[in-house]
Amino acid sequence: MKFPDFFSTAPVIRVRDPLADFLGAAEGGIIDYRYEDAVRLAGHSCPTVASAFLMTRTALAALYAGALPVRGEIRVDLADARDAGVTGVIASIATLVTGATADSGFRGLAGQFNRRDKLFFDQALAHGSLRFTRLDTGAAVEVFADLARVPGDPRMGELMPLCLSGRASAAQAQAFRAHWQDRVRRLLACADDPTVIGVSP
Numbered sequence: 001m002k003f004p005d006f007f008s009t010a011p012v013i014r015v016r017d018p019l020a021d022f023l024g025a026a027e028g029g030i031i032d033y034r035y036e037d038a039v040r041l042a043g044h045s046c047p048t049v050a051s052a053f054l055m056t057r058t059a060l061a062a063l064y065a066g067a068l069p070v071r072g073e074i075r076v077d078l079a080d081a082r083d084a085g086v087t088g089v090i091a092s093i094a095t096l097v098t099g100a101t102a103d104s105g106f107r108g109l110a111g112q113f114n115r116r117d118k119l120f121f122d123q124a125l126a127h128g129s130l131r132f133t134r135l136d137t138g139a140a141v142e143v144f145a146d147l148a149r150v151p152g153d154p155r156m157g158e159l160m161p162l163c164l165s166g167r168a169s170a171a172q173a174q175a176f177r178a179h180w181q182d183r184v185r186r187l188l189a190c191a192d193d194p195t196v197i198g199v200s201p
Contacts, residue, residue, distance in 0.1 A: 051145035
């Protein structure tokens with residue numbers, strides 16, 4: 001497996017998972033999530049996957065202020081319906097990092113480590129597309145991604161239809177892939193730009 005080189009330079013999200021600690025899956029329950037993990041989950045790399053990863057990172061950094069986020073103790077609310085647009089993709093990335101699921105996650109052990117009923121769709125949000133809430137303190141933040149600030153190459157409008165229809169030459173297909181991933185690279189480089197990935201209480 002060979003990913004683009006820039007994947008390895010993307011930010012890393014470190015969390016503490018009490019269940020992983022309890023079961024001995026990770027020493028101290030410490031788990032690092034990388035952009036490669038999000039790509040493996042989604043099966044592709046695109047601005048949606050990248051922005052979902054970055055929004056989750058930004059929200060957790062704001063909520064925990066230097067402390068390790070506690071996986072399994074975070075609620076995630078999404079503004080859009082479960083089946084709307086790319087909402088499912090975004091939710092899956094948030095679930096990967098936080099452990100929050102709607103109704104299909106781990107039930108827990110003796111009343112601990114439950115992952116269900118912590119992911120909700122079609123919620124009223126004030127400022128963002130996702131809201132993350134700490135279940136221990138009730139503190140919450142909303143996050144958004146402004147993908148228009150990291151536009152794609154203008155040639156994509158011509159190349160994508162050619163590739164989708166099977167009419168693209170090998171050179172055109174390669175150019176499409178290169179331009180597509182270059183936009184993802186530039187987006188990941190904006191991880192700490194609040195005009196691209198914004199957060200509010």
